[in-house]
Amino acid sequence: MASVWSSSVKRTSDGAISVGGVDVRELAAEHGTPLYVVDEADMRARAAAFRDHFAAAFGRKGAEVDVYYASKAFLCSQVARWMREEDLCVDVASLGELEIALRGGVAPQHIGLHGNNKSDAELRRALEVGVGRIIVDSFTEIEVLEALAAELSVVAPVMVRVTTGVHAGGHEYIATSHEDQKFGLSLASGAAYEALVACHDAANLNLLGIHTHIGSQILSLAAFQESAERMLGLRGAFTADTGAELPEVDLGGGYAIAYTETGEALETRDAAYGIADAVEAAVAKVGGTWPRFSIEPGRAIAGPAGMTLYTVGVVKQVQLEDGGGRQYVAVDGGMSDNMRTITYQAEYTATVASRLSDAESALSRVVGKHCESGDVVVRDVQLPHDVARGDLLAVPATGAYGRSMANNYNAALRPAVVSVRDGQSTVLIRRDTLDDLLRWDVAAE
Numbered sequence: 001m002a003s004v005w006s007s008s009v010k011r012t013s014d015g016a017i018s019v020g021g022v023d024v025r026e027l028a029a030e031h032g033t034p035l036y037v038v039d040e041a042d043m044r045a046r047a048a049a050f051r052d053h054f055a056a057a058f059g060r061k062g063a064e065v066d067v068y069y070a071s072k073a074f075l076c077s078q079v080a081r082w083m084r085e086e087d088l089c090v091d092v093a094s095l096g097e098l099e100i101a102l103r104g105g106v107a108p109q110h111i112g113l114h115g116n117n118k119s120d121a122e123l124r125r126a127l128e129v130g131v132g133r134i135i136v137d138s139f140t141e142i143e144v145l146e147a148l149a150a151e152l153s154v155v156a157p158v159m160v161r162v163t164t165g166v167h168a169g170g171h172e173y174i175a176t177s178h179e180d181q182k183f184g185l186s187l188a189s190g191a192a193y194e195a196l197v198a199c200h201d202a203a204n205l206n207l208l209g210i211h212t213h214i215g216s217q218i219l220s221l222a223a224f225q226e227s228a229e230r231m232l233g234l235r236g237a238f239t240a241d242t243g244a245e246l247p248e249v250d251l252g253g254g255y256a257i258a259y260t261e262t263g264e265a266l267e268t269r270d271a272a273y274g275i276a277d278a279v280e281a282a283v284a285k286v287g288g289t290w291p292r293f294s295i296e297p298g299r300a301i302a303g304p305a306g307m308t309l310y311t312v313g314v315v316k317q318v319q320l321e322d323g324g325g326r327q328y329v330a331v332d333g334g335m336s337d338n339m340r341t342i343t344y345q346a347e348y349t350a351t352v353a354s355r356l357s358d359a360e361s362a363l364s365r366v367v368g369k370h371c372e373s374g375d376v377v378v379r380d381v382q383l384p385h386d387v388a389r390g391d392l393l394a395v396p397a398t399g400a401y402g403r404s405m406a407n408n409y410n411a412a413l414r415p416a417v418v419s420v421r422d423g424q425s426t427v428l429i430r431r432d433t434l435d436d437l438l439r440w441d442v443a444a445e
Contacts, residue, residue, distance in 0.1 A: 003258050003265070004349060004396045006039035006305050008420075015356030017394055020420025024309055024353045027425060028392055031416050034333035035309045036403050038074075038428065040082065040421040043305035043399070046268070047086040050297050053272035061280055063290040068112055070253050070298025071097050073400035074306070076417065076428045080104020089132070091296055095122045102129065114161075116182050120144065127152050135159045135211050135250075137184060139191075142198050142205070149204035158199050159211040159250060160185060162192040162234065166214045166227045184212070187230055196238050196246075207244070209291060210235060213252030216299065219266050224251060225278030229285060236288040246291060251275065253296035257303045259397045260349045268300065299400040306399020308337060308415075309353065310377075312391040313369070327364040329387055334368010334375045336412035338398060339405040341376050348378045353394035357384035366393065370410050403429065411437060 009019045017024045020039050027035060050067045058065040068089040071080070075090075075097055081104040083090055089110040092098045101111055109132040115122065116137045123145055126134055136142050136158050149156040163184035185191040192210070199207040214227050228251060235246045258265040275295075283290060310331035318326050340346035350366050362385045366378035377395060387393075406414045413432035418425045 004261060004263070004304070006042035006307070006396075006399075007045065008039050008042060009307075009396075011356070016392075017351070017353040019307065020425075021423035022420045022425050024392055024394060027418065027420070028309055028311065028354075030425065031418055031427070032431060033309050033311045033392070034331070034337050034415040036337070036398065036415055036417040037307050037309060038079075038302075038399055038417060038419045039305045040419045043079070043301060044082055044086055046301045046305060047083060047088050049268045050272075050295070050301065051087055053269045054276075054295060057272035057276035058279075058293060061276055061290065063276075063279075064292050066292070066294040068250075068294055068296045069301060070296045071101065072404060073298030073302040074402070074404050074417075075100050077104040078419065078426075078428050079302075080106050084110075089294075091298075095119070095125060098122070098125060098129075098131070108132065112159075116184075120148065123148050124152070127154050127156055130154075131157075133157050133159055133208055135161050136195065136199065137161050139185075139195060139198065142195060142202065146202045146204050155204055155206045157206045157208050159208050159248065160192060160195045160199060162187050162210050162212045162231060164212050164214065164227050164230045166223055166230065187234060192234060193238065196234075197242070200242060200244055207246065209246040209248030209250070211250040211252070213296065214254060216254040217256045218254040219256045219264055221266075221271070221274040221278060224275050225281060227251065228275075228279045229282040232279075232282050232288060233286045235291065236286050239288065245289070248294065249291045250294040250296065251279075253298055253300070255297055255300040257300055257397060257400075260347050263347070266300075301400075303397050303400035306397070306402065308333070308395045308398040308402060310366075310393045310395070312387060312389055312393055315387060315389070325363070327362040327383065327385070327387070329364050329366050329383060329393070330369060331366060331377065331393055332369060333412075333415065334370045334377060335372060335407075336368070336370060336409045337406050337415050338377055338395070338402050339407070340401055341379065342372070342374045343405075345379075348381075348395050348397065350378045350381050350383065350393050350395045352384060352387055352391050354392035357386055359384040359386035361385065366395070370412070408432070408437065413437065 054065045068091045069083045080101045090101045093114040108130040111131045112133040113126045161184040256266045314330040316328040361382040364383040368375040416431035417429040
């Protein structure tokens with residue numbers, strides 16, 4: 001299972017897990033559970049790997065590439081600072097994410113703003129602080145942004161999000177480039193081209209280029225090549241018709257990570273050199289010059305760097321209809337701290353983290369404490385038959401979308417996030433308190 005854990009995870013001499021040099025039992029005692037744990041050195045190393053491998057792969061072709069951390073995976077001001085220190089730019093998709101990135105010291109010109117339905121307030125703030133790119137997603141947004149930019153006497157730097165029709169990735173809900181969905185402007189219908197013309201003709205918009213994102217959990221480099229061909233074809237057609245060069249092309253993210261011991265990952269080096277070769281083939285096919293490229297990894301940086309710690313409560317043995325059995329292991333969290341299992345049927349694994357066991361293993365299902373039968377954290381995993389109340393359970397590869405999608409269902413308190421490094425833990429986001437919960441509630445008189 002080593003591939004699903006961050007690089008510093010190991011077993012101590014008495015069988016407990018440590019991460020970043022800190023025993024998880026100490027983390028649970030100090031910070032409580034459920035608890036998100038981020039391996040700082042591991043997350044930084046993954047960011048640096050994208051930066052270095054893509055720079056090398058594209059550099060040998062004489063091209064440049066920028067890496068934008070897709071902050072929806074997980075963002076707090078400290079993570080924004082880490083990305084800044086590793087020379088990554090940052091993607092945001094809301095006013096809140098923008099403010100957190102700024103609070104983390106990310107230079108506005110290194111921030112890109114996404115979103116299919118950006119509010120006037122979000123666009124205005126982006127223009128006021130001077131973000132480096134706004135990825136426009138509709139004709140309505142082009143009109144609104146042009147008016148706001150004129151009002152503020154600025155020129156808005158924009159890219160057009162293109163729906164290329166390339167299908168890639170895992171669950172239907174995370175495939176983002178087929179025609180029948182909310183993101184982008186269609187290449188096939190001509191809407192993307194019309195949007196480029198509209199941006200090019202607008203007095204207060206500076207058209208930087210085109211953007212696409214084809215999905216998540218992508219293993220196929222062929223999908224990136226097909227997407228690049230279509231994007232560069234659009235770029236070439238626009239230049240031929242208008243004489244205007246589009247200097248930038250963003251190929252999005254979506255690089256797959258392993259969530260279980262049998263899961264596959266798209267290794268960063270393989271992705272970098274494979275995509276650079278794919279782009280070279282696309283340029284050879286459609287002609288034209290190499291633009292400046294950008295990519296947007298999020299999950300592949302944050303996901304493997306994180307784990308979630310739980311405390312086991314109730315354990316039940318259940319007889320199945322086929323005569324077999326299943327062990328239900330209930331923990332003190334669930335769908336309030338990991339929505340991905342119930343939303344995407346995502347698969348995870350787990351291990352007892354506070355001790356070793358020589359008991360026989362049993363087919364187990366790790367479930368939460370919420371009032372939903374679908375409240376499952378890990379659908380199928382082998383856990384020792386003697387797992388019991390009070391044991392710590394660790395679920396790896398939860399650094400992406402765990403805390404970002406956390407919620408207060410059943411008035412649950414969202415867990416804290418701590419980073420670990422060199423034997424020390426630091427709180428990145430504190431745990432919700434009952435005072436927080438009651439403060440949001442406007443009491444009846």
